[in-house]
Amino acid sequence: MLYFLGIFQTIGVHTLLGLSAYVLLLTGQLSLGQVGFFAIGAYVSGILTVLFSWHIFAALAVGALVAGFFAFLIGFPALRVKGLMLVVATIAFSEIVRLFFFNLSWRVEVNGFDVGPDSTQGFREIRYFAANGWEQTHVVALIWSFVILVMFLLWWLDRVRAGAVLRAVGEDDLAAQSSGVNLTMVKVAAMTAGGVIAGIGGGLFAHSTTYVDHHTFTILLATFAVSYPILGGHKNVFGTLLAVIFIQGFVIEGLRFMGDYRNIVFGLLIILAMNLRPQGLVDGHFISDIKKKLGGKPKKDSADA
Amino acid sequence: MxxxxxxxxxxxxxxxxxxxxxxxxxxxxxxxxxxxxxxxxxxxxxxxxxxxxxxxxxxxxxxxxxxxxxxxxxxxxVSRTFQNIRLFDDLTVWQNLWVAWRDAPGQEHSWFSNWFGRSLSRRHEIQKLLEFSGLGDKSNNLAGNLAFGEQRRLELARAMASKxxxxxxxxxxxxxxxxxxxxxxxxxxxxxxxxxxxxxxxxxxxxxxxxxxxxxxxxxxxxxxxxxxxxxxxxxxxxxxxxxxxxxxxxxxxxxxxx
Structure with missing residues (x-):
């Protein structure tokens, strides 16, 4: 049971990370910086609960805001670069964040114990849940409340004008600009929203694993973050969730019995998925099929997408 | 001018x-x-x-x-159309106009309703614009799936949506x-x-x-x-x-x- 709860935790946290990249992908920005915001959320909220004994919700909120603030700042220079150059620039940002925490040593004595980030040794004492009597089921419920909240907000966004504007910018920013869309505002807003979502994910991750260090926030995790919405398809938020379940639940956990062969199969499965569903796991066909099964009227055109 | x-x-x-x-x-x-x-x-x-x-x-x-x-x-x-049609292909006809829409001076919606609201008056006016373009029955089609002539008409309508x-x-x-x-x-x-x-x-x-x-x-x-x-x-x-x-x-x- 604990094993499955653990997988649920991982899937929940990774879904938040994937959704933070999804928002940016809507506006056509491919960012490997989400892991940087994730790390900021993790360390900031961890420091607040451990060193300053804050309540978890306050710490998560501040962690998310700090991550969002850095995303806002990154948003402006990021406007000047596109495509591969943006990828490189955001990798650089993630590495700066990672190396900052790699060097951060801030040990404080709380209740007779030395706690806090200990540079190369990592930040090992994030025990908020255990110390306050939370059971693992509560932690899973907390993580998934955030996943559902964020997914609902992004789903709703597609039903109002703001969602159409984000997608318009992603499709053709010149045409969007010529239709009166303020590119700076839209792209920076998307970057900030992505930072906040990643920051919440990071805070939940730090507290549910009780331990973070610089090895956690490498480029590999950044690659996972963008892979989810790309593999899942950016037509719909559920694609990202499905991709996380596919990769974390099926490919990584489900193939554990294969030992070292798993890595080979991992790659093959992703290539296969991308070839069978080039528009993502949840593409137009998938959506219209579901709608038919639910008895609703399928959108006339979505099948051709 | x-x-x-x-x-x-x-x-x-x-x-x-x-x-x-x-x-x-x-x-x-x-x-x-x-x-x-x-x-x-x-x-x-x-x-x-x-x-x-x-x-x-x-x-x-x-x-x-x-x-x-x-x-x-x-x-x-000032509004424009492009030499090589540049629509938002993966958005519906309706959404293409929704993105470009501007309220006429004097009847502006609030900031919030502009981005998140779904006002009826705006709905009504976009529908009128669609009918002017002869795309009234295609509002839920994806712009990329329209015929060439229809795409030209939609681009014209999009340019007019900003008044x-x-x-x-x-x-x-x-x-x-x-x-x-x-x-x-x-x-x-x-x-x-x-x-x-x-x-x-x-x-x-x-x-x-x-x-x-x-x-x-x-x-x-x-x-x-x-x-x-x-x-x-x-x-x-x-x-x-x-x-x-x-x-x-x-x-x-x-x-x-x-x-």
């Missing part, structure tokens, strides 16, 4: 637009023609703010547009059949009736000559002639710019070979 003075744009050593003087009057349809590479599209891009000019000024009703970002020029009342004072049409008849050109002509005349000033950039003479109130001819980035359609047709300078020499204009290339 639109006044370009001494407007220049150089790309390296190429003078795409060179000390251009142009005056478009309120309510008229102004045709801008010229051979390939004469600077027509560059002029549109300068007016819309895609490029910044090397020198010169762009004024709309006395307001200097030069320092305004492209989206601010939409608010100022512009001045609309720049960059070769709207490119690739159209003669029946479609007739239909387009009607639409442009309707826009004029609605009080929109039109700057029409076009190669299809059948359209320009029949719809324009005045015509300007660009060559090497400067205006070489300006006047009524008949005057332009008979202007030797224009004939020279298009055909290379004033003697063999009547029959075009075949005559040139015969001589």
């Amino acid at each position: 639109l006044r370009l003075s001494n407007l220049s744009k150089y790309f390296g050593g190429v003078r795409a637009v060179d000390a251009l003087e142009l005056n478009v009057k309120t309510g008229e349809i102004f045709g801008l023609i010229g051979p390939n590479g004469s600077g027509k599209s560059t002029t549109v891009n300068l007016v819309c703010g895609i490029f910044g000019p090397t020198s010169g000024s762009i004024e709309l009703d006395g307001v200097d547009l030069k320092r305004q970002a492209p989206h601010q020029r939409i608010d100022a009342g 512009p004072k001045l609309i720049l049409l960059d070769e709207p008849a490119a690739g159209m059949s003669s029946a479609e050109v007739t239909d387009l002509r009607q639409r442009i005349l309707t826009m004029k009736e609605m009080g929109i000033t039109v700057l029409l950039i076009e190669h299809v003479m059948e359209l320009v000559m029949n719809v324009s109130d005045r015509i300007g001819v660009l060559n090497f980035g400067t205006l070489i002639a300006e006047g009524l359609p008949e005057e332009i047709q008979n202007n030797p300078l224009v004939q020279k710019a298009y055909f290379g020499s004033s003697e063999n204009t009547s029959g075009g290339d075949t005559n040139a070979i015969d001589q």
